[in-house]
Amino acid sequence: xxxxxxxxxxxxxxxxxxxxxxxxxxxxxxxxxxxxxxxxxxxxxxxxxxxxxxxxxxxxxxxxxxxxxxxxxxxxxxxxxxxxxxxxxxxxxxxxxxxxxxxxxxxxxxxxxxxxxxxxxxxxxxxxxxxxxxxxxxxxxxxxxxxxxxxxxxxxxxxxxxxxxxxxxxxxxxxxxxxxxxxxxxxxxxxxxxxxxxxxxxxxxxxxxxxxxxxxxxxxxxxxxxxxxxxxxxxxxxxxxxxxxxxxxxxxxxxxxxxxxxxxxxxxxxxxxxxxxxxxxxxxxxxxxxxxxxxxxxxxxxxxxxxxxxxxxxxxxxxxxxxxxxxxxxxxxxxxxxxxxxxxxxxxxxxxxxxxxxxxxxxxxxxxxxxxxxxxxxxxxxxxxxxxxxxxxxxxxxxxxxxxxxxxxxxxxxxxxxxxxxxxxxxxxxxxxxxxxxxxxxxxxxxxxxxxxxxxxxxxxxxxxxxxxxxxxxxxxxxxxxx
Numbered sequence: 001x002x003x004x005x006x007x008x009x010x011x012x013x014x015x016x017x018x019x020x021x022x023x024x025x026x027x028x029x030x031x032x033x034x035x036x037x038x039x040x041x042x043x044x045x046x047x048x049x050x051x052x053x054x055x056x057x058x059x060x061x062x063x064x065x066x067x068x069x070x071x072x073x074x075x076x077x078x079x080x081x082x083x084x085x086x087x088x089x090x091x092x093x094x095x096x097x098x099x100x101x102x103x104x105x106x107x108x109x110x111x112x113x114x115x116x117x118x119x120x121x122x123x124x125x126x127x128x129x130x131x132x133x134x135x136x137x138x139x140x141x142x143x144x145x146x147x148x149x150x151x152x153x154x155x156x157x158x159x160x161x162x163x164x165x166x167x168x169x170x171x172x173x174x175x176x177x178x179x180x181x182x183x184x185x186x187x188x189x190x191x192x193x194x195x196x197x198x199x200x201x202x203x204x205x206x207x208x209x210x211x212x213x214x215x216x217x218x219x220x221x222x223x224x225x226x227x228x229x230x231x232x233x234x235x236x237x238x239x240x241x242x243x244x245x246x247x248x249x250x251x252x253x254x255x256x257x258x259x260x261x262x263x264x265x266x267x268x269x270x271x272x273x274x275x276x277x278x279x280x281x282x283x284x285x286x287x288x289x290x291x292x293x294x295x296x297x298x299x300x301x302x303x304x305x306x307x308x309x310x311x312x313x314x315x316x317x318x319x320x321x322x323x324x325x326x327x328x329x330x331x332x333x334x335x336x337x338x339x340x341x342x343x344x345x346x347x348x349x350x351x352x353x354x355x356x357x358x359x360x361x362x363x364x365x366x367x368x369x370x371x372x373x374x375x376x377x378x379x380x381x382x383x384x385x386x387x388x389x390x391x392x393x394x395x396x397x398x399x400x401x402x403x404x405x406x407x408x409x410x411x412x413x414x415x416x417x418x419x420x421x422x423x424x425x426x427x428x429x430x431x432x433x434x435x436x437x438x439x440x441x442x443x444x445x446x447x448x449x450x451x452x453x454x455x456x457x458x459x460x461x462x463x464x465x466x467x468x469x470x471x472x473x474x475x476x477x478x479x480x481x482x483x
Contacts, residue, residue, distance in 0.1 A: 001128070007181030008123040009132055014174040015079050016116040016136065017143040018167050019109040022051065022086075024147035026102075027280055028298040029160040031287040036160065037095040045213050045409050046099045048280060049402050054106030055113075056398030057205050060250040061198040063114030063391050068193060071118040072182045076175065078111030083171035089164035114391060119182050148283075149302070152295030194250040200239035201250075205399065207232020212406035252388050260380035261389065263452035264328075264373055265396050270445030271332060271369060272397040273404030277438040278339060278362070280405050281412065285431045290349040300355060307363035308370070316371035324372035329450025331372075335365025336443035342435045346428055365442075369449075376453060404441065408434050 066074040092098035211229035286292040338361030381389035
């Protein structure tokens with residue numbers, strides 16, 4: 001590996017890591033943000049969901065912008081913008097400013113995520129690429145571990161504002177590496193950006209998410225709820241119609257006519273929604289009901305990442321040998337059983353008795369599922385479509401978290417007696433409702449996988465997809481993108 005390649009790989013790792021960190025580190029800071037800026041549960045949801053909304057709805061167009069204008073340029077713009085908006089998050093005087101800055105962060109992240117993979121593809125030859133993407137994915141997993149731990153330490157000992165400010169040195173270092181090592185690429189003429197599709201997608205998701213989050217405050221019959229909801233549904237339906245007819249669509253709907261691709265994305269939606277719901281509400285519950293510190297609540301989820309890091313590639317290899325159907329059907333059912341174990345948690349939470357068994361069982365089920373799931377989705381697309389298939393699956397994973405947290409928030413908010421999780425039986429019951437919905441979603445994904453998945457049309461090794469869409473993109477997506 002040459003010096004330029006090493007620097008390019010480090011730049012890609014740092015760039016994608018800041019987006020992954022900000023997707024996980026903020027959860028442990030939500031109670032502190034609420035205490036400082038107010039807003040209750042809806043504002044906590046918006047701090048998380050504004051980021052996911054922009055990232056999930058724009059990540060497809062972010063990839064196409066890199067293809068058209070050059071990945072180096074788009075990557076540099078994305079990382080620079082992410083740094084500027086991180087500073088805005090750090091100094092936000094009100095919850096409204098923070099939410100707006102988080103949305104802008106998500107938009108910048110939508111430029112970063114696909115471009116970070118693309119610069120690796122451009123810098124490494126075919127025989128070197130799998131190892132480089134594997135390193136990129138592994139460091140993404142480390143970022144997922146470090147995020148909650150670092151966030152908890154910072155919140156407990158300094159201020160939640162520093163979790164955003166600390167992005168700045170990472171971003172400055174990344175910009176320096178881009179200028180030093182990443183070669184410029186020429187702009188591709190004759191291709192158009194699907195701006196109409198992107199706008200319709202953002203408006204559709206935003207209208208629906210706004211209605212779901214704000215419904216407990218106004219009620220379904222209030223114009224402030226049913227008007228945005230109706231507008232969002234119409235806009236999203238228009239997005240699907242437009243994408244079917246657009247000459248250069250950001251969403252290739254023809255892929256959903258393929259059975260494993262369609263079923264795999266349904267399972268992605270349910271699995272990643274369940275994952276986001278669990279981590280979002282568990283961290284808030286532990287801090288605002290069980291009295292955990294931010295650091296201790298961040299440490300709680302560590303077993304999930306460690307189990308995935310240790311076993312994901314092994315289960316991928318088993319899925320390559322026996323086929324994905326068994327793992328995509330059984331894994332979510334194991335995960336759902338683990339989630340149900342969280343019903344043991346009450347006002348006084350014992351980590352070893354009430355949390356650790358559920359975390360271990362859930363992490364095993366998740367690990368059994370993610371690599372075979374990602375491989376099955378990619379295998380049902382032609383080799384020339386592997387890049388867009390991976391991008392669509394990645395976008396579905398991000399949107400799943402957005403929709404899942406929003407929908408469950410309606411149920412949880414209707415159970416609570418105050419603006420936040422208070423230390424009473426109402427709060428425990430609200431958390432248990434979230435757990436039941438989460439388990440049902442994950443189990444439903446398993447049923448869909450067991451009934452709907454068939455042997456793949458072509459071979460994509462699940463062993464090459466450790467971490468699935470949790471940590472960036474699988475090796476096959478990057479390998480095909482260079483074609």
